[in-house]
Amino acid sequence: MESLSSSPWLRRALVTALLTGLFLLGFNVLRPFIVPAIWAGILTYVTWSWYLRVTGWCGGRRTIGALVMTLLLTLAVIVPTAFIVLLMRTELGEAYRDIVAGMSQGRGLPESLFGLPLVGGWLRDLNARLISNPELLRETAQNLLSNSYGRITNLIGDVGRNAAKLLITVISMFFFYRDGDRLGVQMLRVLEQILGTRVHGYWVAIGQTVKAVLVSMVLCALAQGFLAGLGYWVAGVPAPVFAAAVTTMAAMIPFAVPVVWGSIVIWMFATGHTIPATGLLLWCLLAVSWIDNLIRPMVISNATRIPFLLVMFGVLGGLGAFGLVGLFVGPVILAVLLAVWREWLTGRAHQEQPPG
Numbered sequence: 001m002e003s004l005s006s007s008p009w010l011r012r013a014l015v016t017a018l019l020t021g022l023f024l025l026g027f028n029v030l031r032p033f034i035v036p037a038i039w040a041g042i043l044t045y046v047t048w049s050w051y052l053r054v055t056g057w058c059g060g061r062r063t064i065g066a067l068v069m070t071l072l073l074t075l076a077v078i079v080p081t082a083f084i085v086l087l088m089r090t091e092l093g094e095a096y097r098d099i100v101a102g103m104s105q106g107r108g109l110p111e112s113l114f115g116l117p118l119v120g121g122w123l124r125d126l127n128a129r130l131i132s133n134p135e136l137l138r139e140t141a142q143n144l145l146s147n148s149y150g151r152i153t154n155l156i157g158d159v160g161r162n163a164a165k166l167l168i169t170v171i172s173m174f175f176f177y178r179d180g181d182r183l184g185v186q187m188l189r190v191l192e193q194i195l196g197t198r199v200h201g202y203w204v205a206i207g208q209t210v211k212a213v214l215v216s217m218v219l220c221a222l223a224q225g226f227l228a229g230l231g232y233w234v235a236g237v238p239a240p241v242f243a244a245a246v247t248t249m250a251a252m253i254p255f256a257v258p259v260v261w262g263s264i265v266i267w268m269f270a271t272g273h274t275i276p277a278t279g280l281l282l283w284c285l286l287a288v289s290w291i292d293n294l295i296r297p298m299v300i301s302n303a304t305r306i307p308f309l310l311v312m313f314g315v316l317g318g319l320g321a322f323g324l325v326g327l328f329v330g331p332v333i334l335a336v337l338l339a340v341w342r343e344w345l346t347g348r349a350h351q352e353q354p355p356g
Contacts, residue, residue: 033172036165038325040172043073044180045207046214051177066177074170198343202336205304209335212303213328216296221251223291228261231283235276237264251292253324261288300331310334 044051047069054072055065176183191199229244237243243264250256261284268277297311304311311331318330 033168035323035325036168037172038329040169040176042210042214042325042328043077043169044173044176046211047073048180062178066174069177070170070174073173201343202339205335205339206332208304209300209306209332210328212300213296213331215303216299217252217327219299220292220295221248223295224248224251224257224288227288227291228257228284231261231280231288232264234283235268235280236273237268237280247288257292258284258289304331304335306331306335306338310338 051065051069054068055062058064058068188199188203191203195202225244225248228247229240232240232243243260247257247260250260261280265277265281265284268280293312296315297308300306300311300315301308306314311334314331314334315327316330318326318328318333320326322329
């Protein structure tokens with residue numbers, strides 16, 4: 001039987017098998033913490049310049065600077081996001097209970113809804129069926145809420161499913177701030193040994209894409225909040241500025257904005273404001289809901305030189321595949337693939353160019 005020293009292929013196979021096993025075991029151990037760590041890395045990266053400024057104000061003490069930035073970012077991002085999630089959960093539950101209670105008492109839908117064009121007759125028939133069978137409403141509402149709310153919960157669950165993951169994100173942010181530069185250098189060094197010097201181009205593409213996605217999220221939220229607030233003011237919604245602020249905060253969460261303005265529209269219909277509610281519904285459907293699909297891919301495409309269509313695929317596909325964090329992961333993956341594609345085309349062009 002030949003020894004390992006005389007069989008290089010056998011030694012390489014054993015080493016490969018051992019490393020693969022270690023990587024799989026390590027992945028299983030770290031899997032619950034990957035998404036919180038990704039969020040911590042994203043938030044740390046896009047606010048790194050602020051961390052350097054805060055650290056300078058703290059006399060160059062990195063630990064104190066990391067602690068201050070972690071607290072500030074927690075108060076500015078994580079706490080409002082968790083508040084919006086809890087608010088949506090509470091409001092949806094209360095609205096569902098009120099509607100079920102009203103139908104059980106035979107009150108039905110407001111008469112003003114039956115005069116709406118196109119859907120008035122359908123609502124009248126639906127109202128008759130719901131009054132005669134209140135359990136039908138319960139089943140329909142449960143299916144609707146489970147589908148729509150479940151979709152939102154799945155998207156935002158990566159960052160807000162429970163307090164433990166939020167705590168992991170916060171703790172990870174502190175250490176990423178304190179040791180992030182050293183970690184970045186080590187990652188670049190390892191990737192450079194695997195991919196060569198080309199990894200620096202990929203690294204730049206990743207950084208540009210992450211920043212562009214964050215900027216697009218903020219701009220989309222501001223645009224949706226402004227347009228929705230304008231609609232609230234014209235429709236006569238009480239406290240339109242506050243409602244617009246809530247809409248702006250909810251716009252940071254995909255598919256959450258329709259829940260906000262949809263609740264306002266339903267309340268207006270229920271209180272007899274049929275014409276303003278119809279106008280607000282059309283405005284939100286035609287203007288507020290579509291602006292996100294235009295601004296986000298446009299901003300990312302202009303900042304990263306990635307084709308508009310590819311960015312749109314990356315955003316939507318990332319959301320479907322990875323949840324909310326897919327807003328960043330999807331475009332980043334496509335940005336790296338596009339960088340590899342362009343590099344390959346450039347290399348082929350140089351190879352095919354005849355010597356001068």
